[in-house]
Amino acid sequence: MERFIADLVKSFESGKVDRREFCKTVALAATVYAAGDAAHAQATRGFRVIGVNHLSYTCPDYTRARDFQINVFGLENAPGHDDGKRANLMFGPEPGKGGTFIVARNPSPTPSNRPPAQAYVDHYCYTLSNWDEARVRAAIKAKGQEISGGRDGSLHVLDPFNYDIQFANIIEENAFRR
């Protein structure tokens, strides 16, 4: 900007632009600069979140949590990442294209030195597509699970460690229809 103004002044001084044109050009430059700055500020302010990347679930035996998720909700064990201490359980779009995963893991052998948080995730909810109430309930029963709560279109089940997992359709669980 400074260079631009300097050149403009030079042009004015040499008579290449008159006073009126000079003023108009400066005003225009300021407007363009401000617009660009605002656009830049808008683009860089904060983050654009596009999805949930993963949830990290720590439990006494990750293999039981893993098997539950695969068996009940159809998650897939990411190849090469089940190392005897944890597994990455994939679902949704492809990995790298917006897919989500649950990290099921055993507790760390070294205790955390983090102070305890005042907040916690008390449950999470999966969306199931093509919801059919009878089919969903029958499938849960067929897998040896018990519905622990909820209502039609939005049900809960407890995992092997009594963690509350909800599963629902778009009608009953939708941020814009609360």
Next chain:
Amino acid sequence: MEGFAAQKLNEFETGKISRRGLIESLTLAATTLYATDSAKAQADQTLKAQLINHISYTCPDFKRGADWYSMVFNLDQVGATKRDVALPIGKKGEQPYNVTAKDVPLPHLIIRTPDANAAPPAGGARPKPTPQGVIDHFALTVADFEREKAKAELIALGVKNVRDGGPRSLHMDDVFGYDVQICGLENNALTDG
């Protein structure tokens, strides 16, 4: 579909849902849930999670929590009640990232505060057992993620305990000291861990 329509109509007539809610429910149902091949669905006993619908986050002050997540991650707040509010990942009418199925809503956070005066479970129902598992953190995917730039932005926003989470992500403490992670698409099930 008929049973569902009757149920929703009943809810409308008893004042549980509004006229608009009724219309939206029936329109959505007619165009998505019940528009599938029901015979195929009946035969299929496999459940398949499509996406996270929501993460339910409990904290001492939901307004403070929600404001923090709105401020740091540019998330809108919708459907507030006396004890909770939803923060959708995206704007109304948008599809979840790379999801084409029309019956999969935008994922959202529900930030809530427990009701200290809540009645015990009705009818002698058992209280929920204490879980032995815990979600120790969750991670959000951010578009165009650049770790160092993101780190500078978080620090400028006053976010506490911002730290590297490997080469592709950052961890931070939220306003209640809960561990939250952010990363780009390159952090996924095949690269994490």
